[in-house]
Amino acid sequence: MQPVSDFRNSELALRLVEKIRRRSKGPARLMEFCGSHTAAILKYGIRQLLPPGVEMLSGPGCPVCVTDQADIDRAITLAKVPCVILCTFGDMLKVPGTYSSLQQTRAEGCDVRMVYSTLDALDIARKNPAKPVVFLGVGFETTAPTIAASIAQAKSQQISNYSVFSLAKLCPPVMKALLDGGEIKIDGIICPGHVSTIIGSKPYEFIPREYGVACVVAGFEPVDILMATDHLLAQIESGRPRVEIAYGRTVSPEGNMRAQELLAEVFEPQPARWRGMGDVAASGYKIKEKYREFDAECLFEIHPGQAKEPAGCCCGDVLRGVIRPTACPLFGRACTPERPVGPCMVSGEGTCASYYIFGEADGR
Amino acid sequence: MEDRVLMAHGSGGKLSHELVTRCFVGKLNNEWLARMDDSAVLDTEGHLAFTTDSYVVTPIFFPGGDIGKLAVCGTVNDLSMSGAVPLYLSLAFIIEEGLEISELERVVDSIQRTAQEAGVSIVTGDTKVVQHGKADRLFVNTAGIGRIPQGVNASGSNVKQGDAIILSGTVGDHGMTIMAQREGLRFSGDLSSDCAPLNGLVSEMLKVCPDIHCMRDPTRGGVATTLNEIAVQSKVGITIEDAAVPVRPPVSAMCELLGLDPLYIANEGKLLTFIPANAADELLDTMRRHKYGKDAVIIGQVTAEHAARVTLRTRLGTSRILAMLSGDILPRIC
Numbered sequence: 001m002q003p004v005s006d007f008r009n010s011e012l013a014l015r016l017v018e019k020i021r022r023r024s025k026g027p028a029r030l031m032e033f034c035g036s037h038t039a040a041i042l043k044y045g046i047r048q049l050l051p052p053g054v055e056m057l058s059g060p061g062c063p064v065c066v067t068d069q070a071d072i073d074r075a076i077t078l079a080k081v082p083c084v085i086l087c088t089f090g091d092m093l094k095v096p097g098t099y100s101s102l103q104q105t106r107a108e109g110c111d112v113r114m115v116y117s118t119l120d121a122l123d124i125a126r127k128n129p130a131k132p133v134v135f136l137g138v139g140f141e142t143t144a145p146t147i148a149a150s151i152a153q154a155k156s157q158q159i160s161n162y163s164v165f166s167l168a169k170l171c172p173p174v175m176k177a178l179l180d181g182g183e184i185k186i187d188g189i190i191c192p193g194h195v196s197t198i199i200g201s202k203p204y205e206f207i208p209r210e211y212g213v214a215c216v217v218a219g220f221e222p223v224d225i226l227m228a229t230d231h232l233l234a235q236i237e238s239g240r241p242r243v244e245i246a247y248g249r250t251v252s253p254e255g256n257m258r259a260q261e262l263l264a265e266v267f268e269p270q271p272a273r274w275r276g277m278g279d280v281a282a283s284g285y286k287i288k289e290k291y292r293e294f295d296a297e298c299l300f301e302i303h304p305g306q307a308k309e310p311a312g313c314c315c316g317d318v319l320r321g322v323i324r325p326t327a328c329p330l331f332g333r334a335c336t337p338e339r340p341v342g343p344c345m346v347s348g349e350g351t352c353a354s355y356y357i358f359g360e361a362d363g364r
Numbered sequence: 365m366e367d368r369v370l371m372a373h374g375s376g377g378k379l380s381h382e383l384v385t386r387c388f389v390g391k392l393n394n395e396w397l398a399r400m401d402d403s404a405v406l407d408t409e410g411h412l413a414f415t416t417d418s419y420v421v422t423p424i425f426f427p428g429g430d431i432g433k434l435a436v437c438g439t440v441n442d443l444s445m446s447g448a449v450p451l452y453l454s455l456a457f458i459i460e461e462g463l464e465i466s467e468l469e470r471v472v473d474s475i476q477r478t479a480q481e482a483g484v485s486i487v488t489g490d491t492k493v494v495q496h497g498k499a500d501r502l503f504v505n506t507a508g509i510g511r512i513p514q515g516v517n518a519s520g521s522n523v524k525q526g527d528a529i530i531l532s533g534t535v536g537d538h539g540m541t542i543m544a545q546r547e548g549l550r551f552s553g554d555l556s557s558d559c560a561p562l563n564g565l566v567s568e569m570l571k572v573c574p575d576i577h578c579m580r581d582p583t584r585g586g587v588a589t590t591l592n593e594i595a596v597q598s599k600v601g602i603t604i605e606d607a608a609v610p611v612r613p614p615v616s617a618m619c620e621l622l623g624l625d626p627l628y629i630a631n632e633g634k635l636l637t638f639i640p641a642n643a644a645d646e647l648l649d650t651m652r653r654h655k656y657g658k659d660a661v662i663i664g665q666v667t668a669e670h671a672a673r674v675t676l677r678t679r680l681g682t683s684r685i686l687a688m689l690s691g692d693i694l695p696r697i698c
Binding site for chain 2: 008010013015017042043044045046048049222336337338348356357358359360
């Protein structure tokens with residue numbers, strides 16, 4: 001494998017920029033699905049290097065951001081159940097729910113713990129056998145196998161106080177929903193790199209076939225992203241959209257079979273609600289019946305009451321690529337990473353946070 | 365003497381006296397402490413700089429330093445950044461009951477060595493012991509007094525358009541060392557804190573360039589946050605080159621792994637200085653001859669555009685805002 005520095009090589013990157021400029025004949029609208037791509041594009045100022053006709057839109061690929069308001073409220077309700085230890089990735093702590101956040105709930109005395117992996121949560125369950133330990137399972141196909149692994153491990157090791165509140169989601173169904181919605185016209189998609197490591201590139205094949213939209217799976221360094229952009233433009237200019245991999249060092253068409261088997265063992269797809277997009281068929285990972293004793297939804301009554309999204313928050317529109325964060329009236333004023341109003345300003349993968357932190361100097 | 369610090373060591377009685385005599389006065393030996401009076405009586409003249417800082421780092425010993433070295437360097441450096449010659453330090457401990465006395469002695473030995481290197485005297489001190497669980501092993505506070513030489517006027521609000529910006533060396537060493545220790549990362553072998561007293565370097569710098577506009581040590585929040593503070597204070601724009609900022613390979617590798625930017629990571633032995641551009645080359649030569657400035661580089665300049673903002677030129681030649689550190693969860697690093 002090449003060292004990561006090769007993919008940051010500015011000479012190589014600028015050569016690709018030249019290639020892209022020569023190739024670009026007309027307008028092209030590309031969407032980077034994944035929040036980590038948005039962050040890298042802004043961090044390296046890649047949009048400034050592209051020909052004027054090539055537009056890049058940010059997609060909904062941030063698991064924290066797409067978590068529905070009602071689900072955040074349910075997580076907070078779970079944290080308030082007496083004796084429960086709620087384990088979560090750090091990003092979720094600050095996401096505002098309708099009335100509170102996990103961070104605030106923790107300050108009020110509830111036991112909410114930040115973990116780096118599901119195995120940390122499993123460890124907490126082992127050390128606190130008298131308390132129910134619930135892992136807040138937010139993530140895409142990248143994280144879902146580790147959640148599945150923790151459930152399988154809890155079953156084999158009989159850790160009966162461990163459960164998962166699964167809010168994990170699948171990406172291809174929401175890509176379909178986005179294209180079906182027809183609100184924005186996209187010519188090409190930079191497909192998520194890490195997600196594709198697990199699921200491979202085959203699940204995107206319906207996109208060029210049914211929608212005529214070009215697809216390239218990309219890594220997260222400047223050279224990766226520019227290479228993917230070049231491939232996308234080549235497909236668009238030639239009028240022959242297909243799925244390509246420009247991240248061959250970790251992604252194959254088939255993906256990681258072991259991880260997929262584990263996912264199929266523990267989860268089954270169910271409809272899930274996405275912020276800004278509503279219910280999307282077969283886009284959520286539901287814990288299978290045979291693992292129901294580890295499904296927090298079966299173990300606890302979770303009724304938080306009516307959810308309400310914060311007034312003026314445009315996260316939904318940002319997630320669908322309908323507006324850029326800077327068009328939201330709250331951006332940078334009422335909503336900042338210190339005091340986020342919506343989830344897109346919280347996560348490092350959130351489009352609004354990326355725009356805020358890596359803003360372009362001339363304010364574009 | 366006992367192996368561990370007991371509540372009685374902070375009671376003011378005989379055990380307290382023993383601890384103070386053996387651990388502090390004995391090791392930090394100087395005329396002011398030897399007098400054992402309630403306060404140190406000092407002779408000074410001219411303009412004084414006065415500063416204080418508390419140190420709560422965990423773990424208290426780490427590669428490249430410990431809480432004691434940090435407590436001396438932090439205060440010495442704060443004084444130095446205003447151009448002062450550090451003279452006297454106070455030293456106060458809040459000790460969690462149960463701390464091993466041998467560890468306390470190691471910390472005091474380190475304080476003594478660092479104070480000696482920096483040429484400062486610890487002239488007064490205090491010790492409190494709190495119950496187990498009420499503090500995390502050892503907290504230290506130091507305050508310091510320094511004398512400002514005539515003609516020196518270094519301040520965050522003194523930066524001028526056209527100034528060159530020099531960084532004294534690599535960034536992120538301290539913060540990543542502490543983070544690796546805390547997270548128990550096993551590949552952290554090459555990481556070491558840069559914790560160092562900078563008054564020697566500053567004194568050499570002032571000799572060749574008395575007209576230094578500003579000096580700042582980029583501690584918590586790192587270079588990015590410090591530059592933003594100065595841009596606001598002086599109402600100027602600042603532009604830096606990403607490729608010019610030196611980062612040691614183990615630091616950049618670990619930042620990569622944890623998704624952090626070295627420009628936001630704490631340093632404890634580095635400084636940023638703003639100087640008239642025509643003085644930059646000579647100052648750079650001087651800094652590079654000093655052991656704490658050998659990797660010094662010009663990283664950018666002060667501009668008229670984008671007042672109160674910091675702009676980063678990326679390796680691809682594009683530019684973006686370099687924002688202030690915003691609300692991240694960071695461990696106790698100093």
